[in-house]
Amino acid sequence: MLEFTIRRIAATIPVLIGIVFVIFSVLYLIPGDPALTIAGPRASQATVERIRTEMGLDQPFHIRFFTYIKKVASGDLGTSVLTGRPVLKSICEKLPYTLKLACVAMIISVVLGIVMGIISAVTKGKLIDRLCTILSVTGISIPVFLSGLVFLYIFAVKLRWFPASASSPIMLKNPLMAFLLPAFTLGIRSAAFLARIVRSSMIEVLNQDFIRTARAKGLSPWRILFRHGLFNALVPVITVIGLDLSSYLNGSVIVETIFDLPGIGRFAMDAILQRDYPIIQGVVLIGALIFIIVNLLMDLIYAWINPKIRDEMMGKSAA
Amino acid sequence: MNISPEKKQVLKKTALNRLTLAGKLSLLGIILVTIVAIFAPYISPHDPMETNPERRWADASGYPLGCDNLGQCILSRIIHGARLSLLIGFASRILALLIGLIVGLTAGYFGGWLDWALMRVVDMFLAFPSLLLSIAISMFMGSGLGTVIFAIAIVGWAEMARIIRSATLELRSAEYVVAAKTLGATDLRIMLTHILPNCMPIITVIFTMGMATAVLSEASLSFLGLGVDPSLPTWGGMVATGKDFMISNPSLVIYPGLCIAFLVIVFNVFGDELRDILDPSRKGNF
Numbered sequence: 001m002l003e004f005t006i007r008r009i010a011a012t013i014p015v016l017i018g019i020v021f022v023i024f025s026v027l028y029l030i031p032g033d034p035a036l037t038i039a040g041p042r043a044s045q046a047t048v049e050r051i052r053t054e055m056g057l058d059q060p061f062h063i064r065f066f067t068y069i070k071k072v073a074s075g076d077l078g079t080s081v082l083t084g085r086p087v088l089k090s091i092c093e094k095l096p097y098t099l100k101l102a103c104v105a106m107i108i109s110v111v112l113g114i115v116m117g118i119i120s121a122v123t124k125g126k127l128i129d130r131l132c133t134i135l136s137v138t139g140i141s142i143p144v145f146l147s148g149l150v151f152l153y154i155f156a157v158k159l160r161w162f163p164a165s166a167s168s169p170i171m172l173k174n175p176l177m178a179f180l181l182p183a184f185t186l187g188i189r190s191a192a193f194l195a196r197i198v199r200s201s202m203i204e205v206l207n208q209d210f211i212r213t214a215r216a217k218g219l220s221p222w223r224i225l226f227r228h229g230l231f232n233a234l235v236p237v238i239t240v241i242g243l244d245l246s247s248y249l250n251g252s253v254i255v256e257t258i259f260d261l262p263g264i265g266r267f268a269m270d271a272i273l274q275r276d277y278p279i280i281q282g283v284v285l286i287g288a289l290i291f292i293i294v295n296l297l298m299d300l301i302y303a304w305i306n307p308k309i310r311d312e313m314m315g316k317s318a319a
Numbered sequence: 320m321n322i323s324p325e326k327k328q329v330l331k332k333t334a335l336n337r338l339t340l341a342g343k344l345s346l347l348g349i350i351l352v353t354i355v356a357i358f359a360p361y362i363s364p365h366d367p368m369e370t371n372p373e374r375r376w377a378d379a380s381g382y383p384l385g386c387d388n389l390g391q392c393i394l395s396r397i398i399h400g401a402r403l404s405l406l407i408g409f410a411s412r413i414l415a416l417l418i419g420l421i422v423g424l425t426a427g428y429f430g431g432w433l434d435w436a437l438m439r440v441v442d443m444f445l446a447f448p449s450l451l452l453s454i455a456i457s458m459f460m461g462s463g464l465g466t467v468i469f470a471i472a473i474v475g476w477a478e479m480a481r482i483i484r485s486a487t488l489e490l491r492s493a494e495y496v497v498a499a500k501t502l503g504a505t506d507l508r509i510m511l512t513h514i515l516p517n518c519m520p521i522i523t524v525i526f527t528m529g530m531a532t533a534v535l536s537e538a539s540l541s542f543l544g545l546g547v548d549p550s551l552p553t554w555g556g557m558v559a560t561g562k563d564f565m566i567s568n569p570s571l572v573i574y575p576g577l578c579i580a581f582l583v584i585v586f587n588v589f590g591d592e593l594r595d596i597l598d599p600s601r602k603g604n605f
Contacts, residue, residue, distance in 0.1 A: 018443040141583035143535055145542045146576035149562055157566055250450035272458050280455055287448035
């Protein structure tokens with residue numbers, strides 16, 4: 001396990017450096033002079049030159065890249081072009097909103113997805129299974145912005161259960177309410193995805209010999225289903241939950257725009273519209289970093305639960 | 320592998336016959352949208368770009384789904400929107416497939432450090448938050464058809480490369496590949512004439528499934544105003560315009576929204592069916 005852990009962590013380091021390299025290169029290649037943008041249109045040539053030297057923009061590519069890596073490693077993601085605030089500080093302020101949103105969405109998705117998946121697997125081939133399949137395919141296919149707008153229309157405009165904007169005063173008093181509708185929008189999408197995985201994984205497990213043995217022993221159907229079936233079926237689900245995290249980050253860009261939540265997705269979107277490059281750079285970097293760390297953890301948990309997989313992964317990476 | 324045309328016909332026939340009802344219906348749906356897209360100028364009742372302030376919101380006769388805030392015919396815009404959705408989805412998938420093929424075949428066939436390095440690049444692209452990356456790219460490159468296609472392809476190729484690589488890895492040690500090598504065939508020849516044709520089933524599956532994702536990405540970009548020119552009729556763009564008038568006129572959001580959902584559903588269902596037929600080992604997962 002230790003060797004696996006070390007190998008797995010070692011494999012992420014080049015990926016991390018590569019990500020920083022890509023993000024840096026994209027920004028390096030954008031047309032336009034950052035020094036000119038910062039100095040403003042009326043600045044003199046000398047001022048622009050001074051800013052350029054201060055920021056190290058006159059240095060060659062590789063030197064600027066290593067300076068950038070050093071800065072990133074020490075937690076300095078630069079400052080916003082427009083407001084001059086440190087990017088990392090802004091991200092730390094906005095991130096909790098998105099994390100809360102993702103957590104509520106994840107709870108909704110895991111509960112709904114597992115329940116639907118089990119019902120589907122147990123009633124395999126019957127009408128209920130078909131209905132669940134139709135529901136989950138629809139859930140996966142409906143764009144987040146459509147379901148978000150439809151929920152907003154039904155629950156906020158027609159039924160008036162929730163205010164339309166998540167940052168309205170009532171919402172601030174009851175923060176859970178604010179997250180419920182957007183989290184539901186995000187959650188049902190991954191619930192639909194999860195239901196499919198749980199269904200196929202459960203069907204596979206229920207066909208195994210040890211389930212037949214458990215039945216032959218005369219154990220109660222519920223005990224077989226949950227203790228023997230679900231427990232084993234959930235193993236592949238762990239990886240899916242990890243991969244889902246990136247869908248939350250993607251979804252948060254749209255959901256936070258629709259529901260007016262001040263999270264990281266909205267922050268990135270605003271920065272993009274205002275062409276505030278350091279912020280975009282920072283958000284993409286943090287997003288990728290979170291994704292890598294979570295998937296690393298998921299892989300480790302996965303390998304820890306299932307040693308068979310661990311050997312397979314080791315064999316693969318050695319090949 | 321050389322299959323005679325007659326045999327091919329039989330294979331195709333059985334593949335079509337093995338589709339379930341849902342699969343056949345979804346194939347029908349894809350064909351329907353494609354026909355609508357190809358013949359859009361002939362089917363649509365009006366010019367999708369023609370504005371008329373007098374017709375705003377009007378339910379005038381000859382405008383089956385009414386008009387939008389600029390007096391443009393909604394039905395005509397939806398019909399023309401199918402063109403852009405399919406075109407962008409298809410083109411971005413082709414581009415992603417090309418990159419994925421080159422990377423996947425090379426990594427799987429040669430193995431060793433090249434495989435290791437290429438797979439780390441793939442990991443990297445899988446780690447980026449895909450929508451944010453697409454948004455950032457369309458931002459940097461300026462709006463336009465080519466930009467959107469590129470922005471969607473750049474986040475889609477990595478998954479393709481990974482799947483093609485693992486298929487290649489399995490085929491590399493097949494007897495006919497070893498035989499071809501012994502006969503002195505070049506690496507390129509083996510890759511293109513022996514490995515690639517045998518990867519086709521899995522490529523067909525991931526291509527179809529990816530169409531669903533590509534259509535969704537295009538719609539999301541258009542919804543955020545970062546797709547092609549916003550005045551052009553795209554389904555995502557129509558939802559974005561409609562959302563400002565949703566309270567008084569929800570149909571502006573519903574119609575184009577349902578079109579996106581429909582197209583994504585048919586590609587998902589059809590891809591799922593194809594996978595069950597062509598690649599039974601992965602049955603049941605998306």
